[in-house]
Amino acid sequence: MARYVVLSKFSARGRADAKTRLTESSLEREVTGAKGRILDRFVLLGEWDVCAVVDLPGNAAAQLMRTGHLGRGEVDRLILPAIDMQLFERLLKQTTRTTGPHRWQVSAPARAARRAARPLLVSPYRRKYFRPFTVLGRENLDGFDGPAVFIGNHSSHYDMFAFIEALPSRFRDRIFFGSAADRWYIRGRRNPMKQGWWRSLFLGCFPVKRAGGGASLEYPKWLIAGGNSIGIFPEGTRTRNGRLSKFRPGAALLAQETGAPIVPMHFEGLFKMLSPGRLEGQPGPVTVRIGKPIAIPTGLPRLEAARLMRDAVADLSGDPER
Structure with a gap:
C-alpha cells in the first residue's frame, strides 16, 4: 500500500451540510471502494476544508479518487504522495556525487x-x-x-x-x-x-x-x-x-x-x-x-x-x- 495526503475543498452545497464537512462520508466510500483505508483526518481553516492521510493500493487508485467525484459539484480534491519524515531528511542530506568506474x-x-x-x-x-x-x-x-x-x-x-x-x-x-x-x-x-x-x-x-x-x-x-x-x-x-x-x-x-x-x-x-x-x-x-x-x-x-x-x-x- 502507498500512502497519500488527500486535501478536500467543498462547494457551497457541500459546505452547507456541517455533518458532511466533519465526516466526509464520500471520502470514506471512495477510499473503501479503492480497497484502501483512512489513517487520520483533520478539519482545516483556510483554502482546504479537510486533510486526510490514506493508504491506497497505488497511483491508479489515487487517480480514480482524484477524478471519480468530478461532475457532482460537491468537492474538489488534491492528492499528494506522502513520505516518511526520516526518509525525507535522509534524502535531503544525500549527496549527488557518484563513484566509479572501478x-x-x-x-x-x-x-x-x-x-x-x-x-x-x-x-x-x-x-x-x-x-x-x-x-x-x-x-x-x-x-x-x-x-x-x-x-x-x-x-x-x-x-x-x-x-x-x-x-x-x-x-x-x-x-x-x-x-x-x-x-x-x-x-x-x-x-x-x-x-x-x-x-x-x-x-x-x-x-x-x-x-x-x-x-x-x-x-x-x-x-x-x-x-x-x-x-x-x-x-x-x-x-x-x-x-x-x-x-x-x-x-x-x-x-x-x-x-x-x-x-x-x-x-x-x-x-x-x-x-x-x-x-x-x-x-x-x-x-x-x-x-x-x-x-x-x-x-x-x-x-x-x-x-x-x-x-x-x-x-x-x-x-x-x-
Missing part, C-alpha cells in the same frame, strides 16, 4: 569473485522467478567469442539477471553492464549492497551518467579494448507499457568506434513479472532470444543506427506491431 573489476580476482557469487546473487532469480526459463538462439554465437555490444529490451529490474543467465558461459565473466550513476553509484550509502563498488565487483556494472554525451563511452571503450563485452539496454529506461520504446544511439556509436558487433537480444515475460512500480516479482515463464551478431557501418548516421538496433530486437520479439 577499473579493478576486470582483474582476475574480481572475475573469480563474480563467478563465485553468481550462484548466490544471480542464479536464484532464475530458479525462483523464471519458471520455466527458455533460451533460443545460442547457436547464433557459435564460433564467436567477442568482444561484442549485447543489446536488449528493458522491462524490469530482473532483466540483467536473465541477460547473464542466457549467455554462454564464456561471456559471463567478461561482460559489463552500464548502470545509471545517479541511481546506483551515489557516494556515502551505508548498505554495502547499495554501494557502487559492490555492483562493480559482484554484478559487473559500471556507472553511466544520463546525458553524459561522448564521455560516457570512454570507459566501455576501454573495456572492449581489453577484450570484454558490454551489455546495454538502449531504451535508457524501463518500458512503462511493455512495448518496445525508442532506442538511443549510444550502443551503436560504441560499436562503430570500437568495431565490435551488436548482438540483439529480446526478453519476454519480465514486464509481466516485475513491471515498474511493483516491489516483488511474480514467478512466470521467461524466454530469451539471441540474434546473430550485426556489424554497424562506420558512416551510418546516428538515428539510422539506432533504428537498425531497434529493428533487430523487434524482429526477435515477433511482434507485428513492433
